[in-house]
Amino acid sequence: MTPNMPTSGTAFAGGGHADAVTRGNGGHVRETEPATIATLHGTVQRIAANVEQVLVGKPEVVRIALVTLLAEGHLLVEDVPGVGKTSLAKALARSIDCTVNRIQFTPDLLPSDITGVSLYNRQAESFEFRPGPVFANIVVGDEINRASPKTQSALLECMEEDQVTVDGETYALDAPFMVIATQNPIEMEGTYALPEAQRDRFTARVSIGYPDPQAELAMVDEHTGREPMEQLRPVADADQIRALLRAVRGVHVSTELRRYVIDLVTATRTLPELRLGASPRSTLQLVRAARAQAALSGRDYVIPDDVQNVAVPVLAHRLVLTSEARATRRSASDLVGSLLRRVEVPRGDTGPRR
Template sequence: MTPKVQLPSTGSAAEPGIEALHDTAQRIADNVEQVLVGKPEVVRIALVTMLAEGHLLVEDVPGVGKTSLAKALARSIDCTVSRIQFTPDLLPSDITGVSVYNRQSENFEFRPGPVFANVVVGDEINRASPKTQSALLECMEEGQVTVDGETYSLTTPFMVIATQNPIEMEGTYALPEAQRDRFTARVSIGYPDAKAELAMVDEHAGHDPLGDLRPVADGDQVRQLLRAVRGVHLSTDLRRYVIELVTATRKLPELRLGASPRSTLQLVRTARAQAALEGRDFVVPDDVRAVAVPVLAHRLVLTSEARAARRTASDLVRQVLSRVPVPRGDTDGERR
C-alpha cells in the first residue's frame, strides 16, 4: 500500500496536505456511494474531475443514475448549487442571465442566470440546441460570462456536471466537438450488477436517498484541496509521457480527429488529482494511465470505417496506452 505523504507547507498553517485531502475525498465518496450503489470507479472519476478543477460529462442510457450522481456530488459539498433542465426551447440567456431595464434607476441591471453557482448540474444537455449548448463554452473554459459586452466572473470552485443520453435517442442533438473538449472527463455508469441492484431495491425503494444526504465538506475546504492538488509533483519524464500519449492519438488511422492540446493539460491535472487521492504528493505512470480513458476518449472522432468495424474511442485509447513506452526512471527523483 502506498504511504500517505504530507505535502510541504506552501501557505498558511491551516493549508491541508495530501492526507487531509485523502480524508475529505473519502468522506465525499462515501456520501455519494450512499446514492450510487456499486459504482466506486465512477465516483472516483467524479472526484478526480472535481479536484482537477474540471467538468464532468455523464453519458448513459436513461435510468442508471446519471442525475443522481450529479446531485449527490453537488449535495456533498456545502456550497451554491443550481440545476438546469435542458430542453429544445431553452435559450442561452436562460443559462447565463439577462440584462433587464429598471424604470426607477433608468438603467439596465444584470440578473444572473443559474450558471452563477459553484456546482451547476446540467440535466440532459444534449436535448438543447447547439446554440444553447454553446452558452456554456466561455463559462467552462474561462470561468466567466459575457452578457451585453459586460464580463462577470464566476466564483471558485466552479464545476459543471452534465448528463446526456446517447445521441441515437430521439430528440437529442450531438454535442459539438468544441463542447465535448471542454469537459475534462466522461464517464458511463452502466447497469448495476445483481447484488448492487438488490441492495438498491432494499435500501431505496421506500425513500429517496438524496433527501438524507448531508454536506461533508464546504466551499473553503474544496478551494484548499484544489491548491494542494496544484502542488503535486510531476516529473519531466512523465510530462513527456503525457505528450507522447496525446500525440499518438493524432496519428491513428482510425481517427478523423485526435486529442487536442487542451486534453494534454487536462490529463496532467487529472493525473495530479489521482495521485493525491492515492495519498502521494508526486505522480507515477499508473496515475496517468488510470485517467487516460475518461479524459481522452470523448475527444476523439472516429472515421466511418472504424465505426463500421465497431471500434470505440475507449479501445483506441487503450491501444495507445499499450504502445507508448512507460517511463521506467525514478519519476519522483526530480523535484521542482
C-alpha cells in the first residue's frame, strides 16, 4: 500500500475555511463555529510553512511534529548534534501564539525546577505555589537525557495526566499542552537513558537526519545572511489549536481499523527479537495519531494508509530489542516495517456510515 504523505508545507492544503470564520471590525478573522477538517487545513498549512523556513528540506519531520500536536501528544526528537533538533522544537513553538517555556536539562536540575515549588509568604502567613516552566502550552525540553532520573520523572504525571501535584495539591495544565524533548543518542558521557516508562509517554519519536545536498545548499544561502528563527511570527493561537483538537477527536475510526491497530500492537508482543513489545498506551496513541493523519489528509475518517504512515514513529521507540537482535543490527523501525507488511490490512469501506 502506498503511503499518502504530503511532501511539503503546501501539500497540507485541501480546502478553504470561509464558512468557519467571519470578519470582525477592522477585518480581523475570528472563529465563530467549531473547527472542521477544512478549517484545519489552512491553519496547519501556515504552521508547516513557518516551520519549514527554519528546518529546510524536512517536510516528513514537520508532518510527524504536526501529527503529534493534533494527536494531543508529546514529541521526542532524537538525533546527532547540529541537525536542527532544537530548531524544530523552537520553530513549532514560535508558530503558535501561546505560552512557551524552554527547559535546559542539566545534571543539577531538580524536579521542583520543572514543576514549581511552594514558598512561605510571611505577610500572608501561608504557603503559596510558584509555578515552574512546565506550566505552558508548549514546553521545549532541551537534552532531556542530561538530567537525572529523579528529575526526568517529574514529567511523568505532566505528560500523562496534564496536571502537576506538589505538596499534595494538584494543579491542572492548560490545553493544548505539548512537551517537545530533544536528546543526543550518540554522546552518552554525563547522560541518563530515558526509562521505558517515560519513553512510552512520548506519542512519537522522530530523527531529523542530515539534509540532502540541495537542501543543505539552500540552508547555507538562507541562514548565513539572516537568522530565520528571528523572522518567524505566530500564524495560529491557542484557541485555534484547541478547536482543531476537538475536530480531530471527531474523526471516525471504523471497527475494522481498530482491530487492525490492535493486531499490529499485539504482534509486537510476540516477536522473538523483542524483550518488550508495545504497551496498551501505544494502542491509544496509534489511534489518535491515525486520526490526526487522516485530518491532515483532508478526511473525517481513518483509512489503513493513515495507520501505516504513523506506525513507525509511534511504535518503534517503545520497543526493547533483545541483545541478539541488536547484535545483528536490527532496528525497532525495521521490525515495525516488517509487521506492516505481514499483518493483514482491512479491506472494503472504512468510512463512516452516512
